[in-house]
Amino acid sequence: MSVLNVLVLVCVGYVALLFTVAFGADRAAASGRVGWLRTPLVYTLSLSIYCTAWTFYGAVGFAARSGLEFVTIYLGPTLVMIGWWWTLRRLVRVGRHQRITSIADLISSRYGKSNLLAVVVTVLAVISTTPYIALQLQSVTLSFAAFAETDPNANHLSDMQSTALWVAVGLTVFTVLFGTRNLDANERHHGVVMAIALEAVVKLCALLAVGIFVVWGLAGGLSGTLDRIESSDISRFEVSESRWVGLTLLSAAAFICLPRIFQVMVVENEDEDHLRTAAWAFPTYLMLMSLFVIPIAAVGLDLMPEGANPDLFVLTLPLMEGRDSLAILSFLGGFSSATSMVIVAAIALSTMVSNHIVMPVWLRYSGRGAMMSGDMRKVAIMARRLSIAGVVFLGYLYFHLSGGGSALAAIGLISFVGVAQFLPALLGGLFWRGATRSGALAGLSAGAIIWLYCLFLPSFGPSEVLPEAVFDHGLWGIAWLRPYALFGAEGLDPVIHALMWSMLLNVAGFILGSLLSFPQPLERLQGAQFVDVFDHSGTPGGWTGNMAQSEDLLVMSQRIMGAQAAQALFADAARRQGVSGYLPEPSPDFLQELERILAGSVGAATAHAMVSQIVGGAAVSVEDLMAVADETAQIMEYSTQLEAKSRELARTARQLRQANEKLTQLSVQKDGFLSQISHELRTPMTSIRAFSEILRDTGDLTPEEQEKYASIIHDETVRLTRLLDDLLDLSVLENGQVEINSQTGELSDVLDRAERAAGVRDTALQVDRDRASEAITLTSDLDRLAQVFINLIANARKYCDGSPPVLTIRAGVRDGRVVIDFTDNGSGIPPAKQAVIFEKFSRIGQTTADGAGLGLAICREIMERLGGSVSYVPGQAGAAFRVTLPLAGRESAGEPVQEGAVT
Amino acid sequence: MSPERRPVFLARRTYRQRRLGDAARLLPIAAGVLMALPLLWRGPEGDPGTAMVMIYIFGLWVVLVGLTALISRHLRAREPQTGETDHGDM
Numbered sequence A: 001m002s003v004l005n006v007l008v009l010v011c012v013g014y015v016a017l018l019f020t021v022a023f024g025a026d027r028a029a030a031s032g033r034v035g036w037l038r039t040p041l042v043y044t045l046s047l048s049i050y051c052t053a054w055t056f057y058g059a060v061g062f063a064a065r066s067g068l069e070f071v072t073i074y075l076g077p078t079l080v081m082i083g084w085w086w087t088l089r090r091l092v093r094v095g096r097h098q099r100i101t102s103i104a105d106l107i108s109s110r111y112g113k114s115n116l117l118a119v120v121v122t123v124l125a126v127i128s129t130t131p132y133i134a135l136q137l138q139s140v141t142l143s144f145a146a147f148a149e150t151d152p153n154a155n156h157l158s159d160m161q162s163t164a165l166w167v168a169v170g171l172t173v174f175t176v177l178f179g180t181r182n183l184d185a186n187e188r189h190h191g192v193v194m195a196i197a198l199e200a201v202v203k204l205c206a207l208l209a210v211g212i213f214v215v216w217g218l219a220g221g222l223s224g225t226l227d228r229i230e231s232s233d234i235s236r237f238e239v240s241e242s243r244w245v246g247l248t249l250l251s252a253a254a255f256i257c258l259p260r261i262f263q264v265m266v267v268e269n270e271d272e273d274h275l276r277t278a279a280w281a282f283p284t285y286l287m288l289m290s291l292f293v294i295p296i297a298a299v300g301l302d303l304m305p306e307g308a309n310p311d312l313f314v315l316t317l318p319l320m321e322g323r324d325s326l327a328i329l330s331f332l333g334g335f336s337s338a339t340s341m342v343i344v345a346a347i348a349l350s351t352m353v354s355n356h357i358v359m360p361v362w363l364r365y366s367g368r369g370a371m372m373s374g375d376m377r378k379v380a381i382m383a384r385r386l387s388i389a390g391v392v393f394l395g396y397l398y399f400h401l402s403g404g405g406s407a408l409a410a411i412g413l414i415s416f417v418g419v420a421q422f423l424p425a426l427l428g429g430l431f432w433r434g435a436t437r438s439g440a441l442a443g444l445s446a447g448a449i450i451w452l453y454c455l456f457l458p459s460f461g462p463s464e465v466l467p468e469a470v471f472d473h474g475l476w477g478i479a480w481l482r483p484y485a486l487f488g489a490e491g492l493d494p495v496i497h498a499l500m501w502s503m504l505l506n507v508a509g510f511i512l513g514s515l516l517s518f519p520q521p522l523e524r525l526q527g528a529q530f531v532d533v534f535d536h537s538g539t540p541g542g543w544t545g546n547m548a549q550s551e552d553l554l555v556m557s558q559r560i561m562g563a564q565a566a567q568a569l570f571a572d573a574a575r576r577q578g579v580s581g582y583l584p585e586p587s588p589d590f591l592q593e594l595e596r597i598l599a600g601s602v603g604a605a606t607a608h609a610m611v612s613q614i615v616g617g618a619a620v621s622v623e624d625l626m627a628v629a630d631e632t633a634q635i636m637e638y639s640t641q642l643e644a645k646s647r648e649l650a651r652t653a654r655q656l657r658q659a660n661e662k663l664t665q666l667s668v669q670k671d672g673f674l675s676q677i678s679h680e681l682r683t684p685m686t687s688i689r690a691f692s693e694i695l696r697d698t699g700d701l702t703p704e705e706q707e708k709y710a711s712i713i714h715d716e717t718v719r720l721t722r723l724l725d726d727l728l729d730l731s732v733l734e735n736g737q738v739e740i741n742s743q744t745g746e747l748s749d750v751l752d753r754a755e756r757a758a759g760v761r762d763t764a765l766q767v768d769r770d771r772a773s774e775a776i777t778l779t780s781d782l783d784r785l786a787q788v789f790i791n792l793i794a795n796a797r798k799y800c801d802g803s804p805p806v807l808t809i810r811a812g813v814r815d816g817r818v819v820i821d822f823t824d825n826g827s828g829i830p831p832a833k834q835a836v837i838f839e840k841f842s843r844i845g846q847t848t849a850d851g852a853g854l855g856l857a858i859c860r861e862i863m864e865r866l867g868g869s870v871s872y873v874p875g876q877a878g879a880a881f882r883v884t885l886p887l888a889g890r891e892s893a894g895e896p897v898q899e900g901a902v903t
Numbered sequence B: 001m002s003p004e005r006r007p008v009f010l011a012r013r014t015y016r017q018r019r020l021g022d023a024a025r026l027l028p029i030a031a032g033v034l035m036a037l038p039l040l041w042r043g044p045e046g047d048p049g050t051a052m053v054m055i056y057i058f059g060l061w062v063v064l065v066g067l068t069a070l071i072s073r074h075l076r077a078r079e080p081q082t083g084e085t086d087h088g089d090m
Helices: A003-030 A040-050 A053-082 A088-097 A103-110 A115-150 A156-179 A190-218 A221-231 A241-257 A259-267 A274-291 A293-303 A310-320 A324-365 A376-402 A408-420 A423-431 A437-456 A468-473 A494-516 A521-531 A547-561 A563-576 A588-602 A604-615 A622-697 A703-734 A747-757 A782-799 A855-865 B012-040 B050-074
Strands: A743-746 A766-769 A777-780 A806-814 A817-824 A869-872 A880-886
Touching: A003 A115, A003 A156, A003 A190, A003 A324, A040 A190, A040 A259, A040 A274, A040 A324, A053 A115, A053 A190, A053 A241, A053 A274, A053 A293, A053 A310, A053 A324, A053 A408, A053 B012, A053 B050, A088 A259, A088 A274, A088 A423, A103 A115, A103 A259, A103 A324, A103 A423, A103 A521, A115 A156, A115 A259, A115 A310, A115 A324, A115 A376, A115 A408, A115 A437, A156 A190, A156 A324, A156 A376, A190 A221, A190 A274, A190 A293, A190 A310, A190 A324, A221 A293, A221 B050, A241 A259, A241 A408, A241 A423, A241 A494, A241 B012, A259 A324, A274 A293, A274 B050, A293 A310, A310 A324, A324 A376, A324 A604, A408 A437, A408 A494, A423 A437, A423 A494, A423 A521, A437 A494, A547 A563, A547 A588, A547 A604, A563 A588, A588 A604, A622 A703, A703 A855, A743 A747, A743 A782, A747 A777, A747 A782, A747 A806, A747 A817, A777 A782, A777 A880, A782 A806, A782 A817, A782 A855, A782 A880, A855 A869, A855 A880, B012 B050
Parallel strands: A766 A806
Antiparallel strands: A743 A777, A806 A817, A817 A880, A869 A880
């Protein structure tokens, strides 16, 4: 049996193994035994689809041509992985939180669920991935051809195309079988992931086996290998700085943006914590994958005949040495690399194509949209299957047309630059809330155009797509538009040149577009969700719906998710809302959850469109936002009002408290006064009664005694009369029944009279007056005014406890009013009493002085009648009273003078 | 934004977590610089030898993997609650 036949058998066996593993994993997942499927190791291994056939074969070819430069392709992803805390953590969290199905879905979802953006990303991804798929097919056919060369019976030429076709068909079948088993991308393709993990192990083992064979079998150990490297063409580290740095950054960017990596890293991620392990385990994998590349290249260059294809050294070295089994293992490694890449890329691209291009178009043209009859689930799966076949077929077509000519590595880098165009919109969307849809569109378009013009189209070679003249003289003869020397940047490597210009213009367009445009409400909400994904896991502004729509929603969901899953979801939601049956209230929370789950099947933009078709209107319109804003404003206003009210209440309470204190004091005073006045009345009454009884009952009284007793009775009645006069006076004043006799006179005369009448002369009280200031002519009721002065001076006489007691009287005119201050040098009136001294029956302390405590109350009433006032001035040397009254007296102050005034 | 205040000072464990996060952020930057270092080298015949650079790059790779493993071991993908208290973890 020839080697080629063995190879075909091994291949078929290997594929059967893959099918078995995938089938087994799917079965295990379906029966809930997913424990061992969900390990960080499987996750790490699944990331290895970064290492495609380009890596497996091309890396050695790359190294044979440019030495150590190949390693940049692995250093970039290493940087990204060890920097997982920056980007990947956020990316994975957002992807899980928003139930993202692809990178196009992520970008579209971030920028307001814009389907246009999703279409642009999808198209760009398809354009840049197609050559890559072609590359995988080419590598499989080339490796087949390498075996065929050793088999003289084989017919090479017919093999080339047919091998590629068979591989393409086989991959399509596998991908359709295991990649579209679940519609919901978030339910994850356990079978595919397991198969990928297995393939990762196979390709690593194969490359390590070849490496060990080359180093210890061919080169004679480590030192021998180092000697071979020293003596080879690639002994010097002759890399250009720009390519070294540029390619590292490029591969880092591509690692984040490649649709297939996104698929396994974000969409198929089971647990965010797996990133912790992958952060170091995947760089280890990359390091092992590139460990033997230079030795194999150096030994291959040394041993292989001139003109041998360095891309196939991994395969041809064991073949040449007659190690057929090793060669078959090596072939399997390359085959694994190629197939895993094609499978995952096809799944990722088909999700994008069906969700963002096929489904929206179908929804629009197939009838009345989401509510039309028929099983949407079947349509969605069919769309995805057709997309897979379409994507693989496009790859085959590209391979068929290009004839498999150019070096493998070149296509890989061109593809990398294409997908790297997603980076600004992706990272900008994750970290910058100001990033807008217009900015993302502008950046993506600018970058894509530059990439197409400077790298992708020229890669077909001169005169294929772009005419020769364009290469030499630029578009329309403008030298600045030469594809390899844009804007006069000559002498750069084409890849670095295209990378530099496309990224510069991409970033510039992204930033400028974002700065100059204004985002839609939904964009702003999604932006906040993405950028602050670690701060809150809240949901964007919501849907509103009514009960009648629940049924429609259920009908639609059944068609997308399948009847059982949809009914379970609805019943669960209904139960959580406390409703029995299958129809929950279409609350905003439920609608959001539903939309997110549907997004897992058909992408965010389509799910959004479908729910909005049923619920009606856009999820969040400007009107909604304004309504929300209005409501907020109302609530704020209401709370301001409440605040004002509570302040007012506090003020009123304070006033009430003060009033209450005053009332309590007044009550106490009144009680005190009543006992006082009883006492005052009782004392004279008792003596009057006693002496009048003596006069009546005692017959033998001397005339002296009679006179004495009678005069005592008289004195006591006078005292009673005076007391009653005071009370009456006050009552009259309070009732406003007082007659004002306006006179004109000097203030000093009134004070003189008052001083005399107060009987100051006989006491220790000194009255200090400034007569010059008293030369004020007044028009008022001077008798009443004198009464006030008498009272104030008498008070000072009675209560001033200064030694010697001095009363200072100062007069003046301020603002057209006469102001007279009576200040003594005593201890003053305690603050507690100041509030009540002008009240009736108020007396300061338990004084021995006579008087019923009506004096100041009468003074206050008089002054009010005269249009002035009397007040206590706190904080002076002693007790200080201020009397003010208008310069020209009023006819009547306040109340009109009543007729029939009684005095 | 919610006016919720975050504490100014954190418990020792949370503080360690934050600094580990800082280290995890700085590591790729340092790695990038170190990876570009061979560009500055000059050997006796102009460019340095491929073998020497290769050994350096792979040595660096191993160190980076070790450091990342060390940092990631103690770093949780989900940041712990800021209110988490320190239970005698000295």
